[in-house]
Amino acid sequence: MVISKKKSMNKMNRRTLLKYAGTGMVAGAFASSIGKVMASTLPLTGETSVGRGFTGKIPFSLIVDDGSPVDPLFYELPGYETPFLVPAKFTRRVADTFNKFDLHGKFTIIPMPSCLGRIDQSLKRVPQDHLLEFLKLMRERVAPRFDITPEFLTHLSSYDLKTGNYRRHMYEDTWITQASKEEIVEYFSLAFQILRNVGIESTGITSPWDSGIDVEDKYAQALADAQWNIFKRKLTWYFLYAASDTEKPYQCNVKYKNPERGQVVVSVPANAGDIFWSMDLADKKDRPKFIKDGIDRLVSPDGKTGRIRQLIDSGFPVVIVTHWQSLYTQGTELGLEGLTVLAERIQKVFGSGFEWVKCSEMARRYAESQA
Numbered sequence: 001m002v003i004s005k006k007k008s009m010n011k012m013n014r015r016t017l018l019k020y021a022g023t024g025m026v027a028g029a030f031a032s033s034i035g036k037v038m039a040s041t042l043p044l045t046g047e048t049s050v051g052r053g054f055t056g057k058i059p060f061s062l063i064v065d066d067g068s069p070v071d072p073l074f075y076e077l078p079g080y081e082t083p084f085l086v087p088a089k090f091t092r093r094v095a096d097t098f099n100k101f102d103l104h105g106k107f108t109i110i111p112m113p114s115c116l117g118r119i120d121q122s123l124k125r126v127p128q129d130h131l132l133e134f135l136k137l138m139r140e141r142v143a144p145r146f147d148i149t150p151e152f153l154t155h156l157s158s159y160d161l162k163t164g165n166y167r168r169h170m171y172e173d174t175w176i177t178q179a180s181k182e183e184i185v186e187y188f189s190l191a192f193q194i195l196r197n198v199g200i201e202s203t204g205i206t207s208p209w210d211s212g213i214d215v216e217d218k219y220a221q222a223l224a225d226a227q228w229n230i231f232k233r234k235l236t237w238y239f240l241y242a243a244s245d246t247e248k249p250y251q252c253n254v255k256y257k258n259p260e261r262g263q264v265v266v267s268v269p270a271n272a273g274d275i276f277w278s279m280d281l282a283d284k285k286d287r288p289k290f291i292k293d294g295i296d297r298l299v300s301p302d303g304k305t306g307r308i309r310q311l312i313d314s315g316f317p318v319v320i321v322t323h324w325q326s327l328y329t330q331g332t333e334l335g336l337e338g339l340t341v342l343a344e345r346i347q348k349v350f351g352s353g354f355e356w357v358k359c360s361e362m363a364r365r366y367a368e369s370q371a
Ligand SMILES: [Zn+2]
Pocket: 065, 066, 151, 155, 207, 208, 209
């Protein structure tokens, strides 16, 4: 399939600017003052909702978006230089890192990555044993600690449920804006069914880019119906809102309730952007420093300052987002190295005062606090 470069670049810029990025480039005065401002206007952690659960520890979550047996930017950004297949050796190393630090959160598996086909069938240009190995690692090594969600179906062109073709000129964010609720239910149900077919039970969904932000009521209701259809799940959640470490953080939000089913839909935001997304830097030599600076902004080396401390003090959920392709960093694995440093520092600084939890657990604690 062919995607025009302009369109892809627009999408990427939009994603980068609106949803995740910008961390290093725009860090400024706001970053240092935000903690104080938030702390002075908002209740303290102990009084707020997601603050603490029954363990008394502060919950942290790590979100990894765009997971796939291929590097999704290979097609999304024509000309982007990366090994097309993400080797199983790397996927295993990521799982080892999750294991070592007992990281929990959410990991995306794109059901139809890069419009190459369905992961429960086969993907064009991807050897079947490579696909199966990826899915096995996800089931056995990642799913025990991370909610696995789809990120709609393709994270690219929308899929036409009637014809089985990809709509090259309508990306999924444009699609959901104009789609009927019934069509969205069907679309999400297919995403959940594909993951279920490979042995994965999704607790919620992730938006590609900021898809659905303009039609969030319809989105949340469609998610509720799709989760009910496939799983009869009473608590479900979605990841749509993301603030960088210099932006005003988001709270969790009960977006929709269905009293007849006893069903609740919670929005779980990320409040620290992808500090490992170093691929846009003009000079590759700048990458390690960019990543190191990002880590310092989240938790300073002495642990006294940083975004995470600010989020805790102001009662916002400590949810950090990164991407499969940032961890991979075009085959250099620089992002994964950075994640290791960050996880180590968090452990050292916050010790027994925090715990990594799945995003569904974040959602559950918030919903209970609001009930
Ligand atoms: Zn994504």
